[in-house]
Amino acid sequence: MSENKWRLTLHTNQRDELFARQEEPIGDFAFDSGVADVFDDMVSRSVPHYDEMQRMACELARDFARSGTNLYDIGCSTATTLLSLDREIEEGVAFVGIDNAPDMLQKAAQKIEAAGTRRPIDLRVADIHQGFVIDNASVVTMLLTLQFVRPLHRERVLSTVHRGLNDQGCLLLIEKVTSEETAFNRLFIQHYYDFKRRNGYSEIEIAKKREALENVLIPYRLEENTQLLKEVGFSSVEVFFRWYNFCALVAVK
Ligand SMILES: Nc1ncnc2c1ncn2[C@@H]1O[C@H](C[S@+](CC[C@H]([NH3+])C(=O)[O-])CC(=O)[O-])[C@@H](O)[C@H]1O
Numbered sequence: 001m002s003e004n005k006w007r008l009t010l011h012t013n014q015r016d017e018l019f020a021r022q023e024e025p026i027g028d029f030a031f032d033s034g035v036a037d038v039f040d041d042m043v044s045r046s047v048p049h050y051d052e053m054q055r056m057a058c059e060l061a062r063d064f065a066r067s068g069t070n071l072y073d074i075g076c077s078t079a080t081t082l083l084s085l086d087r088e089i090e091e092g093v094a095f096v097g098i099d100n101a102p103d104m105l106q107k108a109a110q111k112i113e114a115a116g117t118r119r120p121i122d123l124r125v126a127d128i129h130q131g132f133v134i135d136n137a138s139v140v141t142m143l144l145t146l147q148f149v150r151p152l153h154r155e156r157v158l159s160t161v162h163r164g165l166n167d168q169g170c171l172l173l174i175e176k177v178t179s180e181e182t183a184f185n186r187l188f189i190q191h192y193y194d195f196k197r198r199n200g201y202s203e204i205e206i207a208k209k210r211e212a213l214e215n216v217l218i219p220y221r222l223e224e225n226t227q228l229l230k231e232v233g234f235s236s237v238e239v240f241f242r243w244y245n246f247c248a249l250v251a252v253k
């Protein structure tokens with residue numbers, strides 16, 4: 001690895017102190033360069049069992065991937081999933097990463113370049129609120145991304161994914177979810193914040209991020225997600241992982 005590539009790899013692993021530092025009033029959470037710089041650390045300290053959910057999603061993706069088709073990762077962020085998938089899945093499957101944040105895709109491109117992949121990875125800047133292309137797909141992954149899509153657009157986004165999948169193709173989804181029972185909801189969120197504390201986030205950091213995400217990350221109930229998937233035409237839907245308010249789903253066309 002060249003010195004430059006090594007530097008880029010290290011750069012991606014900066015510690016997330018975004019909400020520890022900011023003095024100014026909290027704005028809405030955005031995937032800008034500040035977030036992109038610390039994203040890998042942020043996501044691994046903020047999402048319970050992140051590595052295991054990634055591993056399982058890749059394992060299931062491999063079960064459904066077919067040579068001569070496309071695999072799309074919607075909300076690919078810094079390409080963590082695409083890099084794992086590249087090691088798992090045969091080279092006859094073409095990879096496309098979609099994200100609307102140029103700063104995140106820049107990090108993705110750097111990581112892909114530094115890692116060296118078995119196939120070219122097509123990174124596309126696209127806002128899925130505006131429309132996007134899914135074609136001849138055997139696998140689509142949307143890991144922690146549908147939750148950022150405005151509720152009114154979710155059905156259309158999932159319809160586009162369903163239309164672009166081949167028969168027997170699958171969508172892999174990971175979402176933060178809410179519970180219908182407010183008592184459970186409160187407990188699950190408490191335990192989630194305990195998890196963040198164990199991972200080194202302070203009360204202030206937790207509170208500030210919560211505020212920043214308030215109108216940006218809108219979790220649905222598991223049943224709402226399942227119903228939406230069925231409504232747009234998926235024939236079977238199954239939960240493959242759950243930890244309190246995080247849930248992973250596989251849906252087959
Ligand atoms: N409208 C949109 N159009 C396109 N992309 C969007 C949109 N809204 C948000 N994004 C993108 O969705 C990603 C969500 S992060 C995914 C993690 C990754 N999947 C992982 O498994 O490591 C999850 C998280 O931050 O909790 C970001 O990169 C946004 O730019």
Ligand SMILES: O=C(O)C(=O)Cc1ccccc1
Nearest residue numbers: 042043046047176209213217
């Ligand atoms: O931190 C949170 O509350 C989350 O739901 C996870 C997350 C991780 C990275 C960016 C935004 C949200």
